[in-house]
Amino acid sequence: MRSAHSKYINIIIMFVLLVFAAQTFxxxxxxxxxxxxxxxxxxxxxxxxxxxxxxxxxxxxxxxxxxxxxxxxxxxxxxxxxxxxxxxxxxxxxxxxxxxxxxxxxxxxxxxxxxxxxxxxxxxxxxxxxxxxxxQKKAAPVKSTNKKRELKRDRDIVIAIDAGHGGQDPGSIGPSGTFEKHITLQIAKRLAKLINKEPGMSAQLTRSGDYFLKLNTRTAKARTRRADFFVSIHADAFSSPKPRGASVWTLSLRRANSEIGKWLENKEKQSQLLGGAAGVIKDTENEKYLAKALLDMSMDHSMKTGFQVAEEIVSELKKVAKLHKKRPQAANFGVLKSPDIPSILVETGFISNPQEERQLKTAYHQQRLANAVFVSIKRYYQKNPPDDSLFARLKEQKPLHHKVKRGESLSLLAARYGTTVSALKKVNRLKNNTLHIGQVLTIPKA
CATH class of the missing domain: 2.60.40.3500 (Immunoglobulin-like)
Structure with a gap:
């Protein structure tokens, strides 16, 4: 009996083990x-x-x-x-x-x-x-005789220029009756002219005449024209005539987070921004965090770029005008809300200040303000060009230089820049390996 009983117990144990093993594996x-x-x-x-x-x-x-x-x-x-x-x-x-x-x-x-x-x-x-x-499409080999087509791929960097106010919205009004909408359009046109003269850059005005545009229409126009950057031109005002000076504004983090939430809820907007990625993220209810991640990255890039350009503009504006704020400021301006387009707002001065009102009306001062904004944007994109732009190709072709510091040698510099000692000596016509502090070397392409 014990033997039969033990046999049944063993069978049960084996069955349990098999079930457990099946569940485990x-x-x-x-x-x-x-x-x-x-x-x-x-x-x-x-x-x-x-x-x-x-x-x-x-x-x-x-x-x-x-x-x-x-x-x-x-x-x-x-x-x-x-x-x-x-x-x-x-x-x-x-x-x-x-x-x-x-x-x-x-x-x-x-x-x-x-x-x-x-x-x-x-x-x-x-x-x-x-x-x-x-x-991933295979790139077709480029024939040496097809130079014209190759140049067409070196696209312009598109700058959207928004002249504040317009039409039935005059903006602020100066002590002598100057309308802000006229000043902003005049400066915007001068800035556009400078940009369009620069090879590799092109300007797009959100308005070219005295008519009214909604805030959403201004940014939508920039997006339709595939703008790389958006700059809105304004003139400040205050209840007292005393405040004066120019300032540059970027999007606040609070407004940025609010805008991301709105874009997530609006599927049409989301599709506009994400482009091809929107087709991949089809199930936005269950995979909304993926869309949010892309929007967050896009907004981070836009805010970072906007702030860096704003810093450049502040440094240039102080050469031609008094500054009201010595650093870029963050605000909830409605026109600075595109997650996909870096945006800034430039207050060119206080139109409510009699002295600055007179300045803002002159062609000379308007041109200096426009030039300060142009030089700053150009300088930024020369350092950080989009990959498919003419600026990117020109940057690649531009020779790289290095100023020799204490303790540096040819072998150390060759390793740092991915080249060889012999290549460094050849391009710089060096007869030996001796370097001098302050000596400027041309770095050959790797």
């Missing part, structure tokens, strides 16, 4: 796979019972993306890929390296950039693993 499962294909990108979503543990890598010849799910039971059948699809040709299983794991292979039609991330359950959605695949 297959603690996760792929319940569904969804595919959202398009001509240039694809999103594949794996719905899982638990949080995925995964890794991935890319294989060449043929091109494949391999995703390994740890301790995961596979779905019996994977969905087929539409024939017209251009990024993926097939999704299939392959033998994993570890037991109880699942290996999914994406057969790719060409160079592809994978972006893979996990999403926690939200609402009716379970745990998910999202695989975004972006097709």
């Amino acid at each position: 297959a603690k996760n499962a792929i319940n569904n796979v969804r595919i959202r294909p398009s001509a240039e990108s694809t999103r594949v979503v794996f719905d899982l019972s638990k949080k995925p543990e995964f890794s991935y890598f890319v294989l060449q010849k043929p091109l494949r993306l391999v995703v390994d799910f740890e301790n995961t039971k596979q779905l019996p059948k994977l969905p087929a890929i539409p024939k017209k699809h251009r990024v993926i040709s097939k999704i299939r299983y392959s033998k994993p390296k570890k037991k109880n794991a699942t290996r999914v292979v994406f057969e790719l039609n060409g160079p592809t950039k994978p972006v893979i991330f996990a999403l926690a359950p939200t609402g009716s959605s379970s745990n998910r693993l999202v695989v975004d695949l972006y097709g």
Whole structure:
């Protein structure tokens, strides 16, 4: 009896162990796979019972993306890929390296950039693993005889210039009856003329005459024209005639956070800003934090750029005018609210001050103010040009120089700049390795 009893106990223990082992080794499962294909990108979503543990890598010849799910039971059948699809040709299983794991292979039609991330359950959605695949077009070789087409790719940096007020909105009115709307338009036109004369830059006026524009229309026009930067021209005023001086304003952090919230709620605005990324982030209810992350990054870049240009303008304005504020100021101005376009507001002086009103009416002072703003914006973009701009190519072609400091040697400088001692000696016509403090060296291209 004891022997039979022991036998039954052993069977029960083994059964429990098998059940436990099955639960341990297959603690996760792929319940569904969804595919959202398009001509240039694809999103594949794996719905899982638990949080995925995964890794991935890319294989060449043929091109494949391999995703390994740890301790995961596979779905019996994977969905087929539409024939017209251009990024993926097939999704299939392959033998994993570890037991109880699942290996999914994406057969790719060409160079592809994978972006893979996990999403926690939200609402009716379970745990998910999202695989975004972006097709990368191969660059066609540029023929040496096709120089004109190559130059066209060196685009202008577009500066949107907003003349404050206009039409039925005169803005502030000076003691002798000068309207702010006229002063701002005159300075804006002078600034536009300077920008349009500069190779690699072009200006776009939000208004070119005496008419009224809403604040939203001003920034929308800048966005339509794909502006890299937005500068709004104004003239300050106060109840007392005493205050005077110019100032430069940027967006406050409080206003920035408020605007991000508005853009997240407005899907049309979100699409305008995110462009192609908006097509990837389709499920904004469940994946809103992804859109917010992109908006945050865009706003951070805009605010940083705006502040840096504002600092440049303040340093130039003090050469031609009295300053009311010696540092850039932050405010909630409605015109400074675009997450995607760095923006500043320039108060050119106090029109309520009789002396500054007279100055602001003169062509001489207007030109000096416009020149200060132009020089500052140009200087910033010469240092920080957009990759596809003419300024970027000119910066690459410009020789790099280094002023020798105490303790520096040719070998140290060669290592720092990614070149060789012999190349440094050749381009600088050096007969030996001796350097002198204060000596200026030309650094050859790596």
